[in-house]
Amino acid sequence: MNAPQILKDSEDRMEKATDVFRNDLKGLRTGRASPQMLDALRVDNYGTMSPIRDVASVTCPDAATIVIKPYTADSLKEIEKAIRASDLGLAPNNDGKVIRLTMPAMSGDQRKKIVAQLKKSAEAAKVSCRNIRRDGNKHFEDAEKAKTMTEDDRDKGKTKMQDLLKAYEGKIDEIANKKEKEVMEQ
Template sequence: MSAPQFLKDCETRMEKAFDVLRNDLKGLRTGRATPAMLDTLRVDYYGSPTPVKEVANVSCPDPTSIVIKPFSGDSLKDIEKAIRASSLGLAPNNDGKVIRLTLPPMSGDQRKKLVAEIKKKAEDAKVACRNIRRDGNKNFEDAEKAKTITEDDRDKGKAKVQDLLKSYEAKIDDAADKKSKEVMEG
């Protein structure tokens, strides 16, 4: 691999770490109902775990409720079972045609716990990016030892990897701050 390939590899892997954080944050409950809250929910659909949005329409008629309308009436009980088994902490109300989820208002204590969880997820994403930096630096050092790049190229490459890390850490902080603010305002 060449120096530009090392950098591209680092950037691709850091972007994946950032995407994982973004998806985790999307699924977190704020004070407002969103269909994204159910993105991680899997329903047993003919023996295979399937995302709920592939077996039903998910909508939010108002800020405190979610309505799930299955494409097939057969999957209503499976969706209800998946919601009860999930960590959402919501009680599904099944009327035979749709499932309604009502989000109770969050207490100040719950909001603080959620913000702490957001901070932890952000820190995990940063640690993943730092590990990617370590791998990138090692690639540059190995290439220099193998005489495929010069010492100067190694140092420049390491500096670019560090800049990449700084930019992703800033993105991670920004996403976590926005979500924390959203949770506290709810």
């Protein structure tokens, strides 16, 4: 692999790590109702574990309520069971046709726990990017040992790799800070 290929591959992998982090944040409770909170929820649908969006429509009529309307009446009990089993801390209100989830106000302590979880997730994303940098630097080392790259090109590549890492760590911090503000908002 030449230097541009190594850098492009590393950048693609860092972008994927950042996307995984963004998707993890969608499931975090922020005190505001959001259909994305239920994205990770799996429901038993005739013996197959399916995402909730495959078995019901999920809407938010206001900032404190999520309404789940199953496509078939049979799914109602399974959706309710999945919500109760999840770690969302929400009590489903089943009226026979739809399930309503009311977002309780979050205490300061709950907000701090969520922020701690957020920071842990951000650090995991940064570690993934650092591992990608390590792999990229190894490719530069191997190319230099195989005499397909000069020492200067290897060093320039490693410098560019470090700059790429800093850019992605900055993106991750920016995303985390934005989400932290959203969580801590009262």
